[in-house]
Amino acid sequence: MTITIALPSKGRMKDDASAIFERAGMPISAVGNDRSYRGRVEGWDDVEVAFLSASEISRELGNGTVDFGVTGEDLMREGFAEVDKRVEFCARLGFGHADVVVAVPEIWLDVETMADLGDVAADFRARHSRRLAIATKYWRLTQQFFSSQHGIQLYRIVESLGATEGAPASGSADIIVDITSTGSTLHANHLKVLQDGVILHSQACLVRARKESHAGEPAVQAIIEAVRAAL
Numbered sequence: 724m725t726i727t728i729a730l731p732s733k734g735r736m737k738d739d740a741s742a743i744f745e746r747a748g749m750p751i752s753a754v755g756n757d758r759s760y761r762g763r764v765e766g767w768d769d770v771e772v773a774f775l776s777a778s779e780i781s782r783e784l785g786n787g788t789v790d791f792g793v794t795g796e797d798l799m800r801e802g803f804a805e806v807d808k809r810v811e812f813c814a815r816l817g818f819g820h821a822d823v824v825v826a827v828p829e830i831w832l833d834v835e836t837m838a839d840l841g842d843v844a845a846d847f848r849a850r851h852s853r854r855l856a857i858a859t860k861y862w863r864l865t866q867q868f869f870s871s872q873h874g875i876q877l878y879r880i881v882e883s884l885g886a887t888e889g890a891p892a893s894g895s896a897d898i899i900v901d902i903t904s905t906g907s908t909l910h911a912n913h914l915k916v917l918q919d920g921v922i923l924h925s926q927a928c929l930v931r932a933r934k935e936s937h938a939g940e941p942a943v944q945a946i947i948e949a950v951r952a953a954l
């Protein structure tokens with residue numbers, strides 16, 4: 724059986740991902756030229772590498788069109804409901820750290836927790852004749868966190884595909900849900916994270932698509948063990 728591993732072709736995870744495989748004794752090389760989207764692993768003839776973007780990798784893993792991949796936990800959990808049934812998070816790789824957070828304007832002095840935000844959301848329509856608007860590209864994580872975990876139902880999601888932190892200042896939303904790593908973008912936009920507003924501590928993971936064909940396949944276990952040993 725040929726095992727396909729999807730690795731980031733670009734972006735912030737690319738170099739760290741190939742370094743982990745190098746340390747795991749699985750050195751990756753591109754097939755053809757450096758711009759090729761296929762690779763191989765020296766000494767592992769049954770393994771092929773597909774170079775894709777981090778978001779494509781999460782999609783292919785969830786659909787089971789690749790066997791393994793390196794991508795962010797946030798992208799997997801946002802992309803698929805009941806993701807743990809579709810994939811196994813085999814290892815947290817120690818890079819690509821980012822938190823998915825709820826952030827509100829700093830000037831909302833009396834809003835420090837999700838319970839405070841729930842009160843604001845409940846009052847919002849009476850005060851402003853509309854629902855509290857949340858800018859985000861993380862629809863699923865936002866709905867799970869607000870509705871299922873915190874029982875907050877009165878809000879509206881405004882899809883944001885970039886510059887999410889600017890939405891409250893521009894008036895297109897009241898608050899945001901986005902990723903942060905250093906916090907400097909939130910700070911520059913006068914936003915603060917709620918005390919209990921961290922939805923997910925994300926990092927890059929080695930993820931396996933749960934496939935029947937993996938049962939009893941020694942190379943599958945060997946890949947997981949090699950990567951874990953490199954951490």
Ligand SMILES: Nc1ncnc2c1ncn2[C@@H]1O[C@H](COP(=O)(O)OP(=O)(O)OP(=O)(O)O)[C@@H](O)[C@H]1O
Nearest residue numbers: 733734735736776777778795797819820821904925
């Ligand atoms: N400061 C950060 N900003 C954005 N993403 C970050 C940051 N730190 C870590 N990440 C993680 O990096 C991953 C996204 O990586 P990247 O932005 O390189 O993807 P990409 O290749 O640009 O994907 P696409 O182009 O398809 O959006 C996510 O899992 C995210 O959590």
Ligand SMILES: O=P(O)(O)OC[C@H]1O[C@H](OP(=O)(O)OP(=O)(O)O)[C@H](O)[C@@H]1O
Nearest residue numbers: 885888901902903904905906907908909
């Ligand atoms: O907490 P910080 O260190 O300031 O990082 C957070 C910022 O980085 C990301 O944007 P990026 O510019 O990387 O663009 P992207 O979301 O399109 O990858 C993210 O969307 C935030 O805006």
